[in-house]
Amino acid sequence: MSDDNPFWDYSLRLYPHIETWCLQQQARGCNVNLLLLCCFVGSRGVVLSDDQLTHAKTCIEPWDTKVVVPLRTLRQALKARPLNGDSEAVRQAIAKAELLAEQQVQKQLYDWWRKESGTINATPEQAISDNLMLAGAEQITDFIVQQSTQSQS
Numbered sequence: 001m002s003d004d005n006p007f008w009d010y011s012l013r014l015y016p017h018i019e020t021w022c023l024q025q026q027a028r029g030c031n032v033n034l035l036l037l038c039c040f041v042g043s044r045g046v047v048l049s050d051d052q053l054t055h056a057k058t059c060i061e062p063w064d065t066k067v068v069v070p071l072r073t074l075r076q077a078l079k080a081r082p083l084n085g086d087s088e089a090v091r092q093a094i095a096k097a098e099l100l101a102e103q104q105v106q107k108q109l110y111d112w113w114r115k116e117s118g119t120i121n122a123t124p125e126q127a128i129s130d131n132l133m134l135a136g137a138e139q140i141t142d143f144i145v146q147q148s149t150q151s152q153s
Contacts, residue, residue, distance in 0.1 A: 005103075005106065005107055006110070007036075007037065007106050007110040007113070008103055008106045008110070010036075011033075011106060013151040014036065014039060014148060018143075018144055018147055021144055022035060022036075025136075025137050025138070028136075028138065030135060030137055031135075033064070033102060033106055034056060034057060034060075034109075035135055035137055037056060037109050037113070038131030038137075039128050039131070039148035039151075041113060041118060041127070042122075042124060042128030042129075042131045042148065043124045043128060043148055043149050044120065044152070045120035045121065045122055045123060045124050046119065046122075046127055047118075047122050047126075047127045047130045047131060048131050050134060052116060053131075053134055053135060055116070056112055056113075059108055059112045060105045060108050060109060063105055064105055067104075068101045068102060071094055071098040071101055074094055075091055075094045075095050078094065079091055124148075124149045124152070125146075128145050128148045132144070
C-alpha cells in the first residue's frame with residue numbers, strides 16, 4: 001500500500017492526542033475513521049454535508065464491517081481474556097493486521113475525498129466542530145478542535 005496519504009499522516013499525528021476521546025466515541029457507536037476524516041477535512045475549512053458523510057460511510061462499509069471490526073473484536077477479546085499459550089504475541093499480530101486494515105479504510109476515505117473535494121466554507125475550528133457533530137460525536141471540547149487544527153501539516 002502506498003504511504004502517500006496525507007489523511008493517514010494527519011491521523012497518525014492527531015490520534016495519540018485524542019485517543020481516549022476517540023475510544024469513548026467508538027463505544028457510543030461512532031466510526032473513528034469517519035471522525036478523523038471530519039477533523040481532516042475540517043482542518044482545511046470544509047464542512048461536510050449529510051449526503052457527503054453518508055457517501056463516505058457507504059464507501060468504507062464493506063471493508064470496515066468485514067475486516068476492521070472482526071479484527072478489532074478478536075484483538076479485544078484476546079486482551080480481555082488471554083488464552084493459554086502465547087496469546088499476547090497473537091494479539092499483537094492481530095493488532096498489526098487491524099492497523100493495516102484501518103490504513104486501507106483511510107485510503108478509501110482519502111481517495112473518495114480527493115474525488116469529492118469540497119468548498120472552504122468555514123474556519124477550521126468551526127468546520128471541525130460542525131463535522132464532528134454531524135458524525136454524531138459528543139463531548140467535542142476546545143482541546144479536540146485545537147489538536148485537530150494543530151495536526152494539520
